[in-house]
Amino acid sequence: MPTPDTKLLQGTLDMLILKALSLGPLHGYGIGQRIVQMSDDVLRVEEGSLYPALYRIERQGWITSEWGVSENNLRAKFYKLTRAGRKQLQVEEENWGRLADAVFKVMRTA
Amino acid sequence: MPTPDTKLLQGTLDMLILKALSLGPLHGYGIGQRIVQMSDDVLRVEEGSLYPALYRIERQGWITSEWGVSENNLRAKFYKLTRAGRKQLQVEEENWGRLADAVFKVMRTA
DNA sequence: ATAAACTACCTTGACAATCTAGGTAGTCTC
DNA sequence: GAGACTACCTAGATTGTCAAGGTAGTTTAT
Numbered sequence: 001m002p003t004p005d006t007k008l009l010q011g012t013l014d015m016l017i018l019k020a021l022s023l024g025p026l027h028g029y030g031i032g033q034r035i036v037q038m039s040d041d042v043l044r045v046e047e048g049s050l051y052p053a054l055y056r057i058e059r060q061g062w063i064t065s066e067w068g069v070s071e072n073n074l075r076a077k078f079y080k081l082t083r084a085g086r087k088q089l090q091v092e093e094e095n096w097g098r099l100a101d102a103v104f105k106v107m108r109t110a
Numbered sequence: 111m112p113t114p115d116t117k118l119l120q121g122t123l124d125m126l127i128l129k130a131l132s133l134g135p136l137h138g139y140g141i142g143q144r145i146v147q148m149s150d151d152v153l154r155v156e157e158g159s160l161y162p163a164l165y166r167i168e169r170q171g172w173i174t175s176e177w178g179v180s181e182n183n184l185r186a187k188f189y190k191l192t193r194a195g196r197k198q199l200q201v202e203e204e205n206w207g208r209l210a211d212a213v214f215k216v217m218r219t220a
Numbered sequence: 221a222t223a224a225a226c227t228a229c230c231t232t233g234a235c236a237a238t239c240t241a242g243g244t245a246g247t248c249t250c
Numbered sequence: 251g252a253g254a255c256t257a258c259c260t261a262g263a264t265t266g267t268c269a270a271g272g273t274a275g276t277t278t279a280t
Contacts (some may be wrong), residue, residue, distance in 0.1 A: 009209045010120035010237065010266080016216055023219070029257050042212035047167060049238050051259060056237095074246060074257055093156045093217060099119045100210050102152035106126055109133070109148045120237080120266060139228050159267050161230060166266095183226055184275060 008043055013053050014045070018085055021063060027076035028054055033073040056077060061087045118153055123163050125202040126153070128195055131173060137186035138164055164189060172198045 008016075020026060020034045031054075039056030054091040057063050070076035081089070118126075130136060130144045141164075143153040167173050172195030180186035191199070 008238075012213055013237080016213070019216055027257075028188060034280070035216065039212040040215065043216065046239055047257090047259085048240065048242095048261095052237085056188060072247070072256055076257060096213065096217070100150060100214070101204065102149040102206045103119060103122055103126070104210070105150065105158070106129055106145065106148040106153065107206070109129070118267075123266080137228075157228090157230085157266055157267065158232090158271095162266085180228070182227055182276065186228060 006064055008045060008049070012096065013045065013047060014057055015089065015096060016045070017050075017053060017057060018062060018081065018089040018092065021079055021081040022086065023090055025078050025080040027068070027078050029076065030070075032078070057085075061085075061090070118155065118159070122206065123159060123200065124156065124167055124204060126155070127160075127163060127167060127190065128172060128199040128202065131189055131191040132196065132199055135188050135190040137178075137180055137188050139186065141189070167195075170198075171195075192216075 005074050017031055020038065022029045023034070025036060028051060032050050035043055035045050053064075054063070056065065058065055058079070061082060063079045063081055065077050065079050068076060068078045126145050127141055130141045130148070133144070136144060138161060142157065142160050144154050145153055164173070164175075168175055168189070171192060173189045173191055175187050175189050178186060178188045
């Protein structure tokens with residue numbers, strides 16, 4: 001198990017989850033792993049953040065869930081991006097880009 | 111007065127304040143303005159966030175304060191970066207870079 | 221003179237996101 | 251049958267930010 005050394009950038013978790021799901025349906029546990037992996041072990045997602053985030057996002061209608069069986073033969077809840085979720089991902093992506101660029105610009109100020 | 115349309119990326123305020131002060135001492139009100147200006151009106155700092163942040167940062171020993179008079183002839187508390195603050199700015203800068211890069215990497219994932 | 225706009229500070233209360241730290245239960249390997 | 255791993259969940263505390271209020275002094279325009 002990778003043990004990344006840093007906490008998540010606040011406010012980006014929802015976006016990262018949506019992004020992970022944009023690559024295909026996945027259960028909660030797997031989403032956490034996929035994010036760690038996609039970020040090359042820099043970003044970690046604690047379960048205490050992950051599951052509440054999933055409920056929050058589902059309540060918004062951006063993902064749907066369905067119980068199933070994992071690759072390891074365990075019961076698992078699979079999440080899938082909705083059309084609205086795909087749209088939301090775009091919005092958050094643009095927002096993040098704008099903000100991150102602004103921060104970078106400030107940091108580059110002589 | 112510029113009215114930027116977005117909230118601050120959480121966790122970056124301290125860094126932005128330190129950065130603003132790295133360009134020279136400044137009073138609280140001015141720090142807020144400098145950040146708005148450095149970010150081309152994308153980042154806004156609410157006073158309800160700014161002043162508590164300044165106390166927090168001063169408590170850490172990264173800045174010191176001194177009462178003085180502003181350019182407009184009003185009493186104002188001027189903040190100055192300490193040596194420790196300059197070092198902290200570096201640390202936060204590296205951290206931010208690493209995290210932001212990781213997020214960008216995730217978002218670019220096919 | 222006096223109102224309006226701006227500078228500069230401050231505080232309170234609420235809210236949202238995250239983490240820590242616990243827990244359950246099933247599977248697989250040794 | 252012990253230990254590691256998968257997979258879910260929750261409660262409580264902490265933290266950062268914001269919204270919305272407030273005080274007081276200065277400047278500009280009327």
